Amino acid sequence: MTAPAIGWIGAGRMGYQLATRLLNGGHDVAVYNRTRAKAEPLTEKGAKIVDRPIDLADRDIVFIMVSTSDDLHHVLFGDGGLLTDPDRTPRIIVDSSTVSTDASAKAREGAAARGTEFLAAPVSGNPKVIAAGKLTVAVSGPRAVFDEVQPLLALFGRGTTYVGEGEVARLVKIAHNVYLGVVTQSLAEITTLVERGGVERGAFMEFLNDSVMGSIFSRYKSPALVNLDFHPTFTNILLRKDMQLGLSAGKELGVPMPLAAATDMLVAEAIGAGHVEQDFATLLLEQARRSGYELVAETVPFDDGLAPEASA
Incomplete structure (x- = not known):
């Protein structure tokens, strides 16, 4: 089976690290970030950088990680949005943002209108957790679509849990x-x-x-x-x-x-x-x-238990 062409929207602290894991897994990844310069270092890992979300419309699977519900709506339906190309649309969108169930449902509805499958896949962790290979993902949407995307999600960390249909992952x-x-x-x-x-x-x-x-x-x-x-x-x-x-x-x-x-x-x-x-x-x-007092740093060595993976 041919490996999917992957798009990635959002190269902030989390998105950058997760896109890196896909690139390190040998995948073809094109990346959009609102501030292009923050995504540019990913080119050294093999990524292609695009100027607008719509430039990822020809990708098979597009992952999204943005900060707010408004950001999600904008990258999907705003000017130059992923789902605004009249001729092209991704097969699958996987959104890992933390947004409301209402915003997620509207995104799913808009994707369905274009014939695009949609998975809600919010994650638990931070960049250091990602580097340690301990990130976890909750996913909801069509089970068959989850089964197809799960090998990619497995690259994110230690656990991917399918939690049901619709927006329940949110x-x-x-x-x-x-x-x-x-x-x-x-x-x-x-x-x-x-x-x-x-x-x-x-x-x-x-x-x-x-x-x-x-x-x-x-x-x-x-x-x-x-x-x-x-x-x-x-x-x-x-x-x-x-x-x-x-x-x-x-x-x-x-x-x-x-x-x-x-x-x-x-x-x-x-x-x-x-x-x-x-x-x-x-x-x-x-x-x-x-409690009426000012804290002082104890400045003692303390293992946080998050040593990076050898391959990270």
């Missing part, structure tokens, strides 16, 4: 990110608690990570919590967007979400305090402020 990802916010706020609270009681944050996180309550997430967030390393992997702005999507879904489906609602307000408070460009682990700084 709800899975939104629920995941609501949990991400609640867990991070909880980590901020308990870490502040033990430090106020005289325990070093590093010692506490080492204990927690080795316990049954430890996780891949708590380990790779440990350097941020211990050494105050807030290099952005995911910002409070993006987390707030997803918390709001989750609360909206809860309202629509009749599911009370009091912990999520409280966390959403605390994330908003962190944004109001100016923590907009740094990592969302800055929730710790706000928790310390509310």
Whole structure:
């Protein structure tokens, strides 16, 4: 079977790394990014760079990873959008953006009108998680289309889960990110608690990570919590967007979400305090402020458990 020609839209921190994995897998990949210069280094890995999404309309499979629902609509249906060529259209679109179920349904409807299959395939992770080969993907849409695309998705990381038809993968990802916010706020609270009681944050996180309550997430967030390393992997702005999507879904489906609602307000408070460009682990700084003291970095070596794969 001939390998598909692949298009990629969105070469931000995540998209760049995932496109790289497809290129490293020997695939023919053409890339569009709104800021072309950010995608140019991919040419050294074999990518072709195009100027508009519509220039990818002749590709077999096009992956998309953009930031918002509006961005998704624009790259599909806006001026020079992927689905605006009257003569050409991809066979399959795989969208890995984190957008609302409504935006996803409109994208699927527009693709279907052009005879294009559509998979919702949001991912869990960040660039370092990708490099470690630990990214996971939730996918929804036609099962036969998933089966065709799954070998490509398998290159992204360690796990691809088919979760059903339609837009349910969006709800899975939104629920995941609501949990991400609640867990991070909880980590901020308990870490502040033990430090106020005289325990070093590093010692506490080492204990927690080795316990049954430890996780891949708590380990790779440990350097941020211990050494105050807030290099952005995911910002409070993006987390707030997803918390709001989750609360909206809860309202629509009749599911009370009091912990999520409280966390959403605390994330908003962190944004109001100016923590907009740094990592969302800055929730710790706000928790310390509310507790009446200023944190100091412990500057101790801490393994985050995300060593890059040998081939990455």
